[in-house]
Amino acid sequence: MTAQLIDGNALSRQLRSEVAERALALKARGTTPGLAVVLVGDNPASQVYVRNKVKACHEAGLHSVLEQYPAELSETELLARVHALNNDPAIHGILVQLPLPAHIDAQKVIEAISPAKDVDGFHMASAGALMTGMPGFWPCTPYGCMKMLESIGYDLRGKHAVVIGRSNIVGKPMALMLLAQDATVTVCHSRTKDLKAQTLQADVIVAAVGKRNVLTADMVKPGAVVLDVGMNRNDEGKLCGDVDFDGVKAVASHITPVPGGVGPMTITMLLVNTLEAAERSAPH
Numbered sequence: 001m002t003a004q005l006i007d008g009n010a011l012s013r014q015l016r017s018e019v020a021e022r023a024l025a026l027k028a029r030g031t032t033p034g035l036a037v038v039l040v041g042d043n044p045a046s047q048v049y050v051r052n053k054v055k056a057c058h059e060a061g062l063h064s065v066l067e068q069y070p071a072e073l074s075e076t077e078l079l080a081r082v083h084a085l086n087n088d089p090a091i092h093g094i095l096v097q098l099p100l101p102a103h104i105d106a107q108k109v110i111e112a113i114s115p116a117k118d119v120d121g122f123h124m125a126s127a128g129a130l131m132t133g134m135p136g137f138w139p140c141t142p143y144g145c146m147k148m149l150e151s152i153g154y155d156l157r158g159k160h161a162v163v164i165g166r167s168n169i170v171g172k173p174m175a176l177m178l179l180a181q182d183a184t185v186t187v188c189h190s191r192t193k194d195l196k197a198q199t200l201q202a203d204v205i206v207a208a209v210g211k212r213n214v215l216t217a218d219m220v221k222p223g224a225v226v227l228d229v230g231m232n233r234n235d236e237g238k239l240c241g242d243v244d245f246d247g248v249k250a251v252a253s254h255i256t257p258v259p260g261g262v263g264p265m266t267i268t269m270l271l272v273n274t275l276e277a278a279e280r281s282a283p284h
């Protein structure tokens with residue numbers, strides 16, 4: 001068996017064109033959705049990410065502003081910028097790119113963002129909303145994974161999902177989203193005793209560790225669905241995920257590639273969240 005690919009580029013194109021349509025309709029009612037992206041310092045990976053986010057906004061007809069500051073920016077100055085953006089009616093979503101320089105308390109900055117504009121879904125209020133099933137913004141990467149499962153018509157009810165990784169940005173919210181769809185969820189991490197024994201039980205596996213070959217073919221039940229959130233480089237410097245793609249694709253029923261899988265979906269869901277934030281704020 002060779003697994004079917006879940007194509008994150010194709011799904012992103014479809015979802016982004018829906019965002020563009022809804023953005024046009026909102027503009028006709030007098031509101032242009034706007035995202036502010038704040039970058040502090042000159043982390044090269046972050047610079048690429050924020051450029052891609054701003055570009056995706058423009059392509060979907062969303063207004064975006066990129067605020068770039070030197071690494072020496074003080075925490076007080078950054079908090080003042082966040083407060084100004086909270087009060088800016090042209091801005092519906094605020095994203096402060098992580099990581100921040102060590103002298104800035106990232107959690108303090110995240111908590112300063114108005115929950116109504118927290119399109120990253122990192123604020124405590126957003127996490128609480130996800131946990132309790134209340135309306136709020138979902139973190140973009142796990143949200144994108146849920147859209148990928150939806151795109152193949154996958155019914156999670158009663159299925160066993162194994163999430164590898166327990167970060168606040170991916171693993172933990174992923175587990176809550178799968179649980180909300182009635183899956184039985186196991187969260188594995190670096191202290192898990194026998195990872196293979198867990199993953200072999202899984203109907204759905206989400207690998208979100210940030211390490212190559214965390215999941216190999218011998219760890220996957222035939223027919224399982226495998227979502228790869230990893231973004232790593234192999235020995236030749238090529239982008240690869242957490243999953244041994246060539247091995248696992250012979251066992252799984254569906255698999256996401258890297259690149260072209262979960263990555264583009266993360267930006268897509270940022271656009272969706274920004275549009276939603278603007279729709280919620282617009283006069284009826």
Ligand code: GUN
Pocket residue numbers: 095096097098099120140
């Ligand atoms: N750094 C890496 N990924 C992300 C993300 O999704 N949002 C923010 N704000 N920073 C990141």
